[in-house]
Amino acid sequence: MKTPRSPNLKFPPNRTDEQLPEAARYVLAIFLSGAALWMLLTLKMVISPPSNAVLCGDEAAMCCRLCAAFASHYNGGGDPTRTRGPGPEVRLWHQAEDLGGATTSSATLGYNRLAERVDAMPGHDPILPALNDWIGHVGGQEAGMRKRGLISISCLLVLVAPILWIYAFRGVYGINVVLRRGGSIWPTINRDDPRLSPAVRLALSGKVGRPGKLIWTEPRPGFEVGELPILVDDMPVDRLLLARIDPAHWRFSVHSAPAGNHDLDLWMRELRAALVVNGSYFGLKGEPDTPLISNGITMGPVEYEASHGAFVASAQDANVVDLKGKDWRQVFSGKTNAMVSYPLLVDENGLSRAKQSEWLAGRSFVGQDRSGRIIIGTTADAFLSLDRFAELLKISPLDLATALNLDGGPVACQAIDLGVYRRRTCGPQELQVEGRKVRLLQTLLPGDWALPIVLAVSPQ
Numbered sequence: 001m002k003t004p005r006s007p008n009l010k011f012p013p014n015r016t017d018e019q020l021p022e023a024a025r026y027v028l029a030i031f032l033s034g035a036a037l038w039m040l041l042t043l044k045m046v047i048s049p050p051s052n053a054v055l056c057g058d059e060a061a062m063c064c065r066l067c068a069a070f071a072s073h074y075n076g077g078g079d080p081t082r083t084r085g086p087g088p089e090v091r092l093w094h095q096a097e098d099l100g101g102a103t104t105s106s107a108t109l110g111y112n113r114l115a116e117r118v119d120a121m122p123g124h125d126p127i128l129p130a131l132n133d134w135i136g137h138v139g140g141q142e143a144g145m146r147k148r149g150l151i152s153i154s155c156l157l158v159l160v161a162p163i164l165w166i167y168a169f170r171g172v173y174g175i176n177v178v179l180r181r182g183g184s185i186w187p188t189i190n191r192d193d194p195r196l197s198p199a200v201r202l203a204l205s206g207k208v209g210r211p212g213k214l215i216w217t218e219p220r221p222g223f224e225v226g227e228l229p230i231l232v233d234d235m236p237v238d239r240l241l242l243a244r245i246d247p248a249h250w251r252f253s254v255h256s257a258p259a260g261n262h263d264l265d266l267w268m269r270e271l272r273a274a275l276v277v278n279g280s281y282f283g284l285k286g287e288p289d290t291p292l293i294s295n296g297i298t299m300g301p302v303e304y305e306a307s308h309g310a311f312v313a314s315a316q317d318a319n320v321v322d323l324k325g326k327d328w329r330q331v332f333s334g335k336t337n338a339m340v341s342y343p344l345l346v347d348e349n350g351l352s353r354a355k356q357s358e359w360l361a362g363r364s365f366v367g368q369d370r371s372g373r374i375i376i377g378t379t380a381d382a383f384l385s386l387d388r389f390a391e392l393l394k395i396s397p398l399d400l401a402t403a404l405n406l407d408g409g410p411v412a413c414q415a416i417d418l419g420v421y422r423r424r425t426c427g428p429q430e431l432q433v434e435g436r437k438v439r440l441l442q443t444l445l446p447g448d449w450a451l452p453i454v455l456a457v458s459p460q
Contacts, residue, residue: 173260173286173452180260182444186432189440196440199237199383200429203360204438207232209383211396214242219421222249223274223457228396230383238383241414241425242398243275243376244369245457252313252374253456254279254294254337258286260450264413264426271456277376277414278364279453280341281407286452291328292339300340304328308342308353309404311366311455320368320402322348339453345390346403352390354405358434362412362427363389366455367403375400376455378414382429409441410449 166174177183189195191204212229219225223245230238255271256279267276281289288300306328310321312335321331322344332338343354345365363386364378375398384392386405393403406412412427426448430441443449 171285176260181447185442186439189438197381199381202237203383214397219418222246238381240377240379245374247318251458251460252318254292254339255454256294258452260286263448263450264415267454268415273456273458275416275457276454278407278411278451279455280339282452290340293337296336306340309344310340312338318374320404341404341406343405345393345405346400354386354390356387357385359385361408361430363408364406364412365403367400369399370401378412380425
């Protein structure tokens with residue numbers, strides 16, 4: 001049964017006004033680049049000075065040869081005793097213009113017909129060799145032009161077709177992926193591959209971490225920061241970078257940039273935020289995969305079955321809500337910023353809804369402690385699978401009432417700028433592990449990933 005939309009929720013058109021100029025600029029740039037390349041190659045082919053000079057010089061020489069041949073034939077071929085008026089060959093020479101016209105290709109047609117008539121005449125004739133040379137020359141020039149034209153068109157298609165394909169299936173986000181990091185691959189590697197961090201190799205060996213000692217500091221009123229060590233055999237192998245924030249002093253907002261042109265640093269500069277962390281999941285075109293509200297505008301799918309959790313915020317408060325048995329539309333009602341995500345790492349009963357997995361990646365979460373403060377955390381390495389992440393949070397000293405997983409892997413990013421305290425981290429690695437098979441996510445070019453969805457914290 002479909003639930004009607006809440007009257008206070010504003011739904012945007014399919015594409016926001018901000019995205020349209022971005023997409024139009026990319027398409028226009030691609031079109032103009034391809035057109036410029038085509039024009040350049042065409043002009044090079046048609047009016048290049050060396051080709052033109054050679055063509056004109058050779059045609060002039062051929063014309064001289066033909067004229068000399070006709071003159072010799074008209075005057076008796078050099079025999080002073082033989083003179084005669086214009087013969088059929090000379091009349092045919094003039095008729096060639098009428099047969100072919102003025103263009104190079106039609107002139108060739110005319111002279112081909114002339115050659116056929118001359119061929120039928122008896123005796124040795126000096127015109128035909130010269131005429132055949134000229135026809136062969138013009139035909140060769142035309143063939144060369146056609147070949148260069150086909151090459152230029154082929155180059156244009158090779159350049160433009162992949163970009164159009166990416167835009168058709170991935171939108172502007174896909175084009176930005178190629179420009180920023182060249183795309184991604186999943187090569188299969190060994191478990192002891194040197195590209196893997198020591199923490200990841202320990203995780204692949206089956207080691208399980210436990211939380212260490214956590215110390216909080218408060219650089220700004222209502223904003224605490226800390227680092228929770230993750231220990232294996234009493235040795236730190238990873239860190240959970242934490243912020244504990246009082247909603248009475250700080251405002252929370254959700255933001256989306258489907259074009260894929262915002263990384264962590266740009267979000268920090270643009271929003272002038274105290275904290276930015278990656279948000280929930282996004283689709284192939286960078287658009288939200290789950291429902292969310294950004295400053296009163298609802299985005300993402302309208303029809304969505306949510307059974308894990310949601311982060312919701314208004315001007316007065318912020319909460320992490322267990323959606324089990326609840327309608328997310330009702331939970332979103334009256335909120336100015338919100339997003340659905342999954343899995344719920346700690347529910348209201350202290351249990352986890354994360355499935356067992358060996359998928360290792362950088363992790364981010366947003367939670368709420370039993371005092372009502374919002375806790376945001378991001379790991380520094382990729383030691384944890386989702387189920388182990390949930391177990392770590394349950395036994396940690398964070399006193400969590402609820403904890404909701406956010407997107408992970410290379411987009412698991414967090415930055416803090418409080419003036420007296422700064423922090424920045426992004427997920428270093430992501431691995432798919434199935435039995436003995438290990439696949440490592442790698443980019444073709446170095447660089448941070450774009451963050452299509454983020455959660456930001458600013459002063460009230």
